[in-house]
Amino acid sequence: QAPAGELYYPDPCRGAVQSITLQAMAPFLQRKGFRLCPRDIAVHDVLSATAMVVVGSGMGVEQVSEVEVEHGCTHKIGGQSDALLQMCCAALTEAREAADGWQPWQDLVSLASHCGANGAASS
Numbered sequence: 001q002a003p004a005g006e007l008y009y010p011d012p013c014r015g016a017v018q019s020i021t022l023q024a025m026a027p028f029l030q031r032k033g034f035r036l037c038p039r040d041i042a043v044h045d046v047l048s049a050t051a052m053v054v055v056g057s058g059m060g061v062e063q064v065s066e067v068e069v070e071h072g073c074t075h076k077i078g079g080q081s082d083a084l085l086q087m088c089c090a091a092l093t094e095a096r097e098a099a100d101g102w103q104p105w106q107d108l109v110s111l112a113s114h115c116g117a118n119g120a121a122s123s
Contacts, residue, residue: 005034006035006036007036008037008038009037010040019056020057021056024098025088025092028094032091034087046077049078050079051085052078053088060089060092061085061088063085065078
């Protein structure tokens, strides 16, 4: 299968947090032909990106459509396509379905709001 492209992420060997979410999504993305490449992400990389998403176990997947570059001035990221967003959402869905016990943060917040300080259910 021809490579679909390269997906860059901050390099854990250079001090970035190792993303367990990205690790869980990686097999799906690799099957789709993407290469996952750890590297330093410079401002130039952000400004020249054709698409950008952020991922996290609590937040899921969100598309970055623009960034602030200087005192309120913004720079648009990529075009109108949400193909990368859709691909990453599918990867996260597969990872969550394969993982035993993965709960979205919204479920945990809902559970916590129904529990008292000692963890017992409150009415």
